[in-house]
Structure formats: C-alpha cells, structure tokens
Amino acid sequence: MFRHQGKSRTLKQNIQIATLLSFVAGIVNVVGFLSFGRLTTNVTGHFALFIYDVADFDFWKGTIYFVYIFSFFFGSFTSSFMIEIFRENKKLNVFLLPTILESLILINIALITNYIVIVHPDIIVCLLLFAMGLQNSFVTKISNAIVRTTHLTGLFTDLGIEISQLFFPKSNNDKINLTSTIKLRIYIIIFFFSGGLTGWIIYSKVDLKLNTLFVGASILIFGVFYDDFRYRIIRNRRKYKEKKIANHIAKEITINEIKKQNKIA
Template identity: 65%
Template sequence: MFRHQGKQRTLKHNLRIATVLSFVAGIVNVTGFLAFKQLTTNVTGHFALFITDVSEFEFWKGTIFLIYIFSFLFGSFSSSFLIEKFRASKQLNVFVLPTIIESFILIFVALISNVIQITYPDLIICLLLFAMGMQNSFVTKISDAIVRTTHLTGLFTDLGIELSQLFFPATHKNREKIKESIKLHIYIICFFFLGGMLGGFLYARMGMKLNTLIFGAIILLISLFYDDMKFKLIKTKRKYRQRRRVKRSNLKKRIIND
C-alpha cells in the first residue's frame, strides 16, 4: 500500500491508501473546523479570504491566511524533501517518516489541548495544515499524482469528466481504465465523508473534542504497521521459496551425478 510506487501500483494499492488517508483527512477536516471554524485540510478557502482582505486594504488581517497557505506548502515541501533524501536507501520505506510525523502532530495537538487552554488557535491550525500538506504530498508521490486525499474540488471535477466520457465510447475506448478511475474517486469521496461523519460524532456527541485527532493518528500508524508487516511476510515467503528451489535444484544435480 505504501511501498509500491508509480507503475508498480495497481488499482487495489491505490484504493487501499486512498480509503485510509481520505478517511483520516475527513476526521481532521471536521475536527479542525468544529474546534477553530477554519479549514485545516486545504488552502482554497484561505486563499480566497486572503485576497478579500487584501482587496479591502486590510493587509495585516490577511497575513494569517497567508501563513495558513505557507504552512500547507511547507508541509508538502518537508514531506517531499524527506522522501527524496532517503529514496536511495533500499532498507528504509521512505514514506514512513512523513506518516509518523503527521501522526505525531495529530497526537501532539490532541494531548496539548488536554494540558493547557489553547490561547493561540492559529498555531494549531498551522500545525494541522502542515500535517495535511505532508499527507497530500506523500500520497501524490506514492500514486504518481493519481490519488489526492485532503480536498475534494479536483476529485469532483475529475469524476464529472470521467462520467461524461462513458457516454462517448467511440472517442474514449479505454472504458475499463475510466471505470477504475471513477471507482477510485468515489472511494475517496465516500471515505472522506465517512471520516468527517465520524470526526463530527466523536467531537460533538462523544465530547472528545481535539482528542478526536488521536483516532486519525491511530489509523495511520496501524496502516503503516500492517503494510510493513505484510511486506516483511511477503519477503520472507519469497526467500523461503527461493531456498526450496535451490535445494531442489541441488538435489536433482546430486541424483544426476550419482
């Protein structure tokens, strides 16, 4: 799910990572909005608010939205930087570090809210945007820009285009590929929605407040652990099969020589 990249990835790999990360993004989106009345998974709205303040010559007021935007940008940059830096290491899953950092930020924000009263909510918003920037960056690199999980604008656009293409089989003959892409986009949208519903339920109905973010971090860490364990298991099976083949080959040679 995390290790396969680019052309090595199948629809199954993309569906798995898309459901997990879009679900987490949905949790963060609703939790951040309920807590601070600000978007914490994308920057489109912040950019619009920044431009509005600038147009009204309230430059200082609009600065905070610019900081939000750069927090997301810096998160994306940091994730990509770490991936590129450790890409040469074949022993390390390069996507482990960004995922762990994102999980740590979500847990940190939740725990800090239990210890002290948050008097600087803008700082927390920046941390959440940084984490979502990291997530959007590494899932983009993993899937070769096929999967995006932190915002839905582009997804609905692509979904609308692909649905329209199904009505023109003469000009769009690769219908199976189009259907796979539609399926992927629907999965992301649905799990983002489900994550948002769960986040809202835990935050408001269960009274978990920002502790809701811990649930998202746990999902990330479990997925990462599961992916790593599965990879090691597959690797062990391959080594075992190779050893058996070598033993059989050696045994045949001995029989022939005897």
C-alpha cells in the same frame, strides 16, 4: 500500500492508501472546523479570504490566511524533501516518513491541548494544515498524482469528466482503466465523508473534542504497521519458495551427478 510508487502500483494498492488517508483527512477537516471554525485540509477558502482582505487594504488581517496557505505549502515541501533526501537508503521505506510525522503532529496536538489552554488557536490550525500538506504531497508522489486525499474540488472535477467519457465509448478505448479511476475517486469521496462523519460523532457526541485527533493518528499508525507486517509475510513466503526451489534444483543436480558417475563406473 506504502512501498510501490507510480506505474508499479495496482488499483488495489491505490484504493487501500486512498481510503485510509482520505478517512483521516475527513476527521482532521471536521475537528479543525468544529474547534476553530477553520478548514484544515485545503487552502482554497483561505486564499479567497486572503485576497479579500488584501483588496480591502486590510493587509495585517489577511496575513493569517497567508500563514495558513504557507503552512500547507511547507508541509508539502517537507514531505517531498524528506522522501528525496532519504531515497538512497535502500533499507528505509522513505514513504513512511511523512505518515509517521503526520501521526506525531496529530498526537501532540491532542496531548498538549489536554494540559494547556489554547491562547493562540491559529498555531494549531497551522499545524493541522502542515500535517495535511505532508499527507497530500506524499500520496500524490507515491501514486504518481493519481490519488489526492485532502480536498475534493479537483476530485469532483475529474470524476465529472471521467463519468461523461463513459457515454462516448468509441473515443475511449481504455474503458477498464477509466472505470478503475472512477472507482478510486468514488472510494476517496465516500471515505472522506465517512471520516468527517465519524470525526463529528466522536468530537460532538462522544465529546472527545480535540482528542478525536488520536483516532486519526491511530488509524495512520495501524496502517503503517499493518502494511509493514503484511510486507514481511509476503517477503518471507517468497524467500521460502525461492529456497525450496533452489533446494529442489540442487537435489536434482546431485541426483544427475550420481547417475553420471554410476554410468562411468
């Protein structure tokens, strides 16, 4: 799930990472909105408000929206930069780094807000936007821009286009790939909604407030460790099979050598 990149990824791997990350994004989006009245998984609305304030010559007021936008951008930049700078390290799964950093940000926000009064909520909003920038950049990079998990505008656009193509089978030869892509996008939408609903229940009904972010971080950490554990099992099985085949070949060679020696004798 966190190891293969681009064309080497299967539909199953893309669905796994898409459902995991979109569920977390849904939680973060709802928690950010309920806590601060701000959207924390995309910057489209913030950009509109920034333009509105600038057009109204209220530059200072619009500055905060620019900071929101920059936070998301900087998260995206940081994610890609981390992946590239550590890419040469073959022993390190570089695609885990942004996910781990995102988890740490969510955990620290939840922890800190339990002990201090939030005087400047915009700082928390910026951190959440930074975390979502990390996530969106990472999943875009690993899936070769097939998976996006932090906002749904482009997703619904692509889904509408792809569903319309189903009505014209003659002009779309690769129906299997088309239906796979539609399936992936539907999974993202469902889990983004499910994450948002779960976040609302935990935030409002269970009354965990910003501690709801612990749930999102826990899901990310579980996904990372599960993927690593599963990878180790698959790798060990493969090594065992290769060793078994090698031993079998060596045994066959030894038997053939003994037969040759017996014939010579």
